[in-house]
Amino acid sequence: MIVAVARAKKDAKALSHALNCKTISLGGVRSLEDVDFSVFENVIPIFFFGRDEVDLALQAERKIREITPIYQVIVLSKKAVRNTRMEEIREKFEMAKARIRLGFKFDGVFVFSPKNEFGIEIHPDYDTYFIIGNGFVENTKKFMVFHQLTIQSPFTNLNIQNKQLSCLLF
Secondary structure (H helix, E strand, O other), rough: OOEEEOOOOHHHHHHHHHOEEEEOOOOOEEEEEEEEEEEEEOOOOEEEHHHHHHHHHHHHHHHHHHHHHOOOEEEEOOOOOOOOOOOHHHHHHHHHHHHHOOOEEEOOOOEOOOOOOOOOOOOOOOOOOOOOOOHHHHHHHHOOOOOOOEEEEEEEEEEEOOOOOEEEEE
């Protein structure tokens, strides 16, 4: 579950009006030394900070990295989150979710990562699909009606010609 996290209670209230997800306040703290980050173990936190809270955002990133590998930290253009337009909050939230979905690395297996280590273009409309096994090829052959279609990504090269499908994973 994704949780939007703000520094102050008023900022969290602004997030709850702009976003359709659970929001949490850090209690208005100016330093994160007393904050218990273990509550974020079983959720995906997206932290929102104002432009004057950059030091706090960096401190939050260092602490949350110890708890969970999947998170996002956003610094908005206004002084405080509560002063930011709802459209900007929604846009940044959608981009953060896209970074979570599309951010991964290969370390023997594919692992989600908060960084874009493959350099894939991040956009909320994009999604990642992992093609596994020969069943995918057979199922795709059943519904393909195109004579030629080529899909390329850093991991998959699909080439469909004359109703034949070949799949190469790397």
